[in-house]
Amino acid sequence: MELMGAIRALELVQDISTPVTLFTDSRYVLDGINRWIKNWKQNQWRTASKQPVKNHDLWVRLDELNHSLVHWQWVRGHAGNAGNEACDAIAQAAAREYLQ
16 A cells, blocks of 8 residues: 555656655655665566566556656654654545445
8 A cells, every 4th residue: 555655646746847755654665666676677577586576567657657856755654743644544544434
């Protein structure tokens, strides 16, 4: 879901020509987009251990949406960051509604 959240956020701002900061509490998303994706693409979407990259389709879409005006910022989850806490509350409410 962290990948989908980042994708949806970037879809909303894809036509904006000013810098955007995308906050995430997911090291997986942050490291994936900032560090690992270059090698994954060079290795035909294989990890360093030669395994297929999980969520390949989502990583491709996120890569398509990512550009030089996007700044990725990590925040500690459940540590009092107002935006992170609000997103968590929205996600939990949506999950409860889905389960009902």
